[in-house]
Amino acid sequence: MTPRLGDVTTLDEVRLSDVTSSEASLRQFLHGLPAVDHVGAEARAAGLATRSIKTTAKQFAIDLAISMIDLTTLEGQDTPGKVRAMCSKAQRPDPSDPTVPPVAAVCVYPDLVATARAALGSSTVKVASVATGFPSGRTSLQVKQADTREAVADGADEVDMVIDRGAFLAGHYGQVFEEIAAVKEACGDAHLKVILETGELSTYDNVRRASWLVMLAGADVIKTSTGKVAPAATLPVTLVMLEAVRDFRDTTGRQIGVKPAGGIRATKDAIRYLVLVNETAGEDWLAPEWFRFGASSLLNDLLMQRQKMITGRYAGPDYFTLD
């Protein structure tokens, strides 16, 4: 097991305002984080993935997973019609069964936020919008801020931004920090989810550093991936991020959410993530406010499993909407 940050004495002594006071101290702090035990993290994630979740626990997990989904469509071919259809599915995922909970949010491109907002009306489902030059993030700060403000003005409750991976990998932590802080300001009351794009960060150490960097900069949720880069979310990467939010709360008292996104298609995968959350960050994170799945096809598989548990028959995709 990797050591818990709270156990590291240097961190207790560090005041976080000092850490963020200059680029040098930020770098010193991030590089002073304990290294991730690569083999240990993967073994831990693989070990937890073997847990058997059955019967009532599985039923609970399926409903919880449904309520944690950010139902996502991020394609060049998205139309207002598709977004409206998705919004109606988000509110009532299985039209034949009113006991299915609504999903947490729909996630769309900024130009479709107004459409989604109108389609969702007064429902509890939130509107999330990607912004800041998603998915590459290669635009100027002004453009990123404008992108964000527009999404929020159109009615987005949550903004999914991407970090500047180029700057992060080049070691310009201050620049990444400033950018997130600036976008956070542009968000106003909207929740800010920050995408690390772990598939481009190469190492678990980088994932841990990036997690701490964006949490210090004011992120409300840290998210693994855009879904446009392979590998997207994996269990070990999510484990590292869950450890980061756990240690961050131990240190600062502020709780941060986590959102794995991309490549989670089966109920079995989703349940593995929930086990990981429970065993790593703890029960406090087992709620849609603190843990989300960025997914689209996952929802149908969860609905099929749910129907199987109720009827005893294996369900078929012919009886669920096409996305």
Add this chain to the structure above:
Amino acid sequence: MSERLAVKKTYKLYIGGKFPRSESGRSYQVTDSKGRFLANAAWASRKDARDAVAAARKAFPGWSEATAHNRGQVLYRVAEMMEGRRAQFVDEVGSSEGLGRSRAEKVVDEAIDRWVWYAGWSDKIAQVVGSSNPVAGPYFDFSVPEPTGVVAVLAPQRSSLLGLVSVLAPVLVGGNTAVVTSSYERPLPAIALGEVLATSDVPGGVANILTGRVGDTAPTLASHMDVNAIDLAGVAGDDEHAVQLELAATENLKRVVRAPAKEPDWTAEPGLGRITSFLETKTVWHPVGI
């Protein structure tokens, strides 16, 4: 010198072009007609049935959209491979069904011929059951057969090869994909057929073979919402079981080929009934061009 020990075989299932062990980890002993040990066979569970349906569904687009000519060629190839394993089939049919050598040879030859016969129908069935229809308007109107989808086949319990071929080949030739449960007491020819399919050009998942008790997997297949049809030949004579399966099949209106009162004589001329049972008719109206 010590006497050589025979290698005792433990066979596995055939799902999605691979040979996995049963998810349950169970196997059972297969004996010949006189009760002597032949081999161990996998004892499929309902989860194996579920996996097989998923594999069949995945293989369906490729197989159903292949040209009829291509499907026919692939099925001929299966018959060629069966011919190559003729000796093994004769052995296994003989010991499973308690037949003498010459009778077993006759059954195997008949099974291979049956396969060839069905393979030949691939590009001809549309000409026989399709039609161009006379209509009172400026339209071409024609009907063409299309495959039903994923078909669950409960293979006959007594005729381990000829019966199996007689229920599997007609499903595949129409462009369906199949999940087969083999005879419980006589699974070896079905297992060998699985090995034939795996080494011929049939894409993985087009035919999947489960060994074990029919009662363990049939209810799952009959109630599965992603299975489009079921052939109940394997529960011939067991009315109670057959009725239960038919009831389970009603939920998504599966096509059902009902279980006969007793297992038929498979050597009889088969006719087209088993092919057309798993075909849907699509009728197209097309404006007459000027």
